[in-house]
Amino acid sequence: MAAPSPQLQQLLELGTKNMRLLAYMVAVAIFSAGVYTGFYTTKIIAFIPIAIFLAYSQSWLHRRLTSSVPAQATAIVIMLDGLITGFATALSHYALVPTLVLIAMLNASALSFGNLFLWIFTGFFCLLGSLVGGLMFGIQNGLHENVPTAVNVVALLGATFYFGLSSFHSREQSRALIVAQRQIQEQKEESFQLSRKLIKYLPTQVWESIFKGKRDARLQTQRKRLTIFFSDIKDFTETSDEMPPDLLTEMLNTYFEHMSKIALRYGGTIDKFIGDAILIFYGDPVSKGTKEDALACVSMAIEMRREMQILRQKWQSQNIDRPLHVRMGITTGYCHVGNFGSDTRMSYTIIGRDANLAARLQSVASPDEILIAHETYLLIREKIMCKEKGAVSLRGIAKPIQVWEVIDFHADMQTQSSWVEHELDGFVMHMDTNKVKNYDKERIVKALEQAAKQLKGTHIL
Helix, strand or coil, X not given: CCCCCHHHHHHHHHHHHHHHHHHHHHHHHHHHHHHHHCCCCHHXXXXXXXXXXXXXXXXXXXXXXXXXXXXXXXXXXHHHHHHHHHHHHHHCCCCHHHHHHHHHHHHHHHHCCCCHHHHHHHHHHHHHHHHHHHHHHCCCCCCCCCCCHHHHHHHHHHHHHHHHHHHHHHHHHHHHHHHHHHHHHHHHHHHHHHHHHHHHHCCHHHHHHHHCCCCCCCCCEEEEEEEEEEEEECCHHHHHHHCCHHHHHHHHHHHHHHHHHHHHHCCCXXXXXXXXXXXXXXXXXXXXXXXXXXXXXXXXXXXXXXXHHHHHHHHHHCCCCCCCCEEEEEEEEEEEEEEEECCCCEEEEEECHHHHHHHHHHHHCCCCCXXXXXXXXXXXXXXXXXXXXXXXXXXXXXXXXXXXXXXXEHHHHHCCCCEEEEEECCEEEEEECCCCCHHHHHHHHHHHHHHHHHHHCCCCC
């Protein structure tokens, strides 16, 4: 059985405490009426202050137990109530109405905690207390005694008051619980909305691992073998000087949006945007294995190159004279990955020679060229067609690096490729036959025929 929520637990414990004190007061009233009518001896008067003392001492005991064993505190006190109630039934000569009232109040107190086993154990302690009390005071059969009406009336009035107040208190608890649940739901909604905003500032995989409790937001790094991707836009500085800031911002955000979607689709961790550059890595926090990570990274780069051709066509249709061209570098090696910084400000990123090497590779790449280090080539050569570029000296790297240029997938090179592209002055065409819908084929054919007819009828200087 699931434990009550902390809010419900607090409400139940508050109600149990108040109603327990009331039950003790009802018992005191019953015995006082019995003494007043002469049904009980005056010796019982000595037990009245004891009952009052027990009521308040158990409240003190409950507070002490809550600090040490919070889960069992209320259960222990209610079972002690059962022992005292059983003792009180013996003291009442087992008179029918007072006994039933005392046991009914005990059952209500035990059941309010919502635990069947607690109710059973409380009943056992009540029976035990009744037997001990009977042995101490002598078992007197009050069922057949002429119990004064005043005693029965006081007992019934006490029960009426007890259960009436208990119903009122239960209603108040229910209302408070509904309010608490509504507040909790609102807090959950606020937390969810906040987390949705934070995801835009954190790598998706890192955000998910933090919110699922798999990772702590603390300064911690580890050494892992990663595949690192670095890209930037060719001649971006000159482009930014010639374009209006608003148009440049729109272009750059469109570029980042499309590239980010591709990176996430292939499972890459987007580290950061540095001006016009993008740093992405594979292998943390989720890895499919070094070989699969490298293949996913290079596949991502190929799709990014194709996506850039589509974006350039879109920008040219908007009369943008300087379409963007991207250079990409990829390498595989060991880096330190994790949270760097301080307790007040940290960043999830990578540090290492191979991270620097990926940036150096893209710096020597031609526009729309993907260069990879030899370590990456060894991992992807079975599925990716590459052309050897030879040993290349890179700034900041002591020795020349064996470099390969990524051409395309072997499948697309050996069979009829689904990707058709032509890009000339005044003519741009990009088509992926795998993505063309059947109902669009006729429209595409008509568009090509119309373009061909117009081209044949145009006088070219």
